[in-house]
Amino acid sequence: MDSKMQQHGLLGSESDSQRTLYPYVTGTSVVALKYKDGILMAADMGGSYGSTLRYKTVERMKAIGKHSLLGASGEISDFQEILRYLDELILYDNMWDDGNSLGPKEVHNYLTRVMYNRRNKFNPLWNSLVLGGVKNGQKYLGMVSMIGVNFEDNHVATGFGNHLARPILRDEWHENLSFEDGVKLLEKCMRVLLYRDRSAVNKLQIAKITEEGVTISPPYSLKTFWGFSAFHNPTVGAEGSW
Amino acid sequence: MYVANRASDKITQLTDNVYVCRSGSAADSQVVSDYVRYFLHQHTIQLGQPATVKVAANLVRSLSYNNKDMLQTGLIVGGWDKYEGGKIYGIPLGGTIIEQPFTIGGSGSSYLYGFFDQAWKEGMTKEEAEQLVVKAVSLAIARDGASGGVVRTVIINSEGVTRNFYPGDTLPLWHEELEPQNSLLDILNTSSPEPMNM
Numbered sequence: 001m002d003s004k005m006q007q008h009g010l011l012g013s014e015s016d017s018q019r020t021l022y023p024y025v026t027g028t029s030v031v032a033l034k035y036k037d038g039i040l041m042a043a044d045m046g047g048s049y050g051s052t053l054r055y056k057t058v059e060r061m062k063a064i065g066k067h068s069l070l071g072a073s074g075e076i077s078d079f080q081e082i083l084r085y086l087d088e089l090i091l092y093d094n095m096w097d098d099g100n101s102l103g104p105k106e107v108h109n110y111l112t113r114v115m116y117n118r119r120n121k122f123n124p125l126w127n128s129l130v131l132g133g134v135k136n137g138q139k140y141l142g143m144v145s146m147i148g149v150n151f152e153d154n155h156v157a158t159g160f161g162n163h164l165a166r167p168i169l170r171d172e173w174h175e176n177l178s179f180e181d182g183v184k185l186l187e188k189c190m191r192v193l194l195y196r197d198r199s200a201v202n203k204l205q206i207a208k209i210t211e212e213g214v215t216i217s218p219p220y221s222l223k224t225f226w227g228f229s230a231f232h233n234p235t236v237g238a239e240g241s242w
Numbered sequence: 243m244y245v246a247n248r249a250s251d252k253i254t255q256l257t258d259n260v261y262v263c264r265s266g267s268a269a270d271s272q273v274v275s276d277y278v279r280y281f282l283h284q285h286t287i288q289l290g291q292p293a294t295v296k297v298a299a300n301l302v303r304s305l306s307y308n309n310k311d312m313l314q315t316g317l318i319v320g321g322w323d324k325y326e327g328g329k330i331y332g333i334p335l336g337g338t339i340i341e342q343p344f345t346i347g348g349s350g351s352s353y354l355y356g357f358f359d360q361a362w363k364e365g366m367t368k369e370e371a372e373q374l375v376v377k378a379v380s381l382a383i384a385r386d387g388a389s390g391g392v393v394r395t396v397i398i399n400s401e402g403v404t405r406n407f408y409p410g411d412t413l414p415l416w417h418e419e420l421e422p423q424n425s426l427l428d429i430l431n432t433s434s435p436e437p438m439n440m
Contacts, residue, residue: 019311021310021311023336024334024335024336024338025334025335025336025338047338047340049334052352052355054334055332055340055342057340057342058340075336075338076336076338076340077307077310077336077337077338077339080307080338080339081307
């Protein structure tokens with residue numbers, strides 16, 4: 001990683017502001033959808049270091065306050081720092097002791113401002129964040145990218161999930177999914193990601209947030225299928241092919 | 243590439259009960275250790291009791307994260323405190339902090355992922371664990387040009403701290419490594435007195 005020595009000399013001296021960096025330990029896709037009672041979110045527990053699947057116990061989804069759930073992909077150290085910022089935000093909110101508490105909309109807005117302002121200083125937090133929650137019966141699911149692009153939708157995904165999971169969700173998501181159907185749908189997405197994303201790791205968690213609160217499942221692994229006849233002898237009749 | 247120090251000590255003390263394993267840039271890891279030792283010293287005085295491993299690790303994380311554009315060092319903070327017992331925190335490049343039951347780092351660690359996936363088990367004894375790490379480092383030395391010389395271990399538990407030293411010539415031999423000899427002449431003299439086929 002010695003390219004950090006080449007500081008881009010656009011502003012002359014190297015002792016001035018930080019420049020855009022590059023990520024070191026990264027998490028891959030987060031996938032989330034709205035269902036009948038709230039939001040379901042899934043993420044694997046991998047922390048990749050380049051092409052090495054280095055860490056396999058990274059929790060990439062965390063509860064924020066009473067009403068929100070945050071999932072992150074990208075640089076893990078930046079996600080950990082965001083959690084520290086949110087800790088302080090929630091603490092100050094609690095200290096008002098006014099019966100009010102920050103909901104998912106507010107947290108999403110706060111994160112958007114943080115991400116966008118860092119982007120403007122050319123020093124981004126290298127994450128794609130998924131923020132889901134329920135407050136007063138209202139379900140909320142939004143996303144913020146490292147450049148501050150933010151939006152809400154009925155289903156969101158980061159990274160590879162955008163390319164592999166969202167088409168599945170566009171096809172099969174519908175209003176008022178049951179918990180079981182929602183989980184099965186997320187697992188379908190996560191399985192495809194496991195097959196087709198180099199950085200995916202077969203150990204994942206699914207989190208649920210409803211009006212009652214947040215539950216994050218214990219880590220578990222998905223079964224995979226390799227028994228296609230085409231996989232057994234792919235080069236029969238065409239030696240040298242694959 | 244020149245070997246500046248063939249017997250360096252990469253395990254540095256932060257407090258009586260917390261040590262840090264340094265990798266990457268020696269200068270960077272030394273200066274981070276120095277700052278953390280300084281902060282922990284003051285923290286201990288203020289707290290009135292030994293610092294916890296978690297606090298030490300988070301100080302290291304804080305320096306690593308906030309100076310991520312300048313530092314190039316991977317660190318492992320390990321120690322024992324009365325609240326959580328033995329704990330290990332990995333702090334790779336970038337300043338991520340991750341608590342693990344075991345961890346590896348440094349350039350030679352690339353060759354040890356498979357080894358540990360197979361050989362590490364929950365609940366090893368002190369002796370088993372020390373043998374494992376010595377074996378691991380010696381395997382890394384066998385394949386990593388940037389590793390070599392000696393193996394140093396530090397054991398930290400409720401009873402205290404023990405340092406051990408294993409010189410390079412006492413380590414096990416691996417594939418295509420031969421028993422070291424003083425001279426060819428010794429080999430020739432021990433074998434039968436027949437002329438060599440050249």
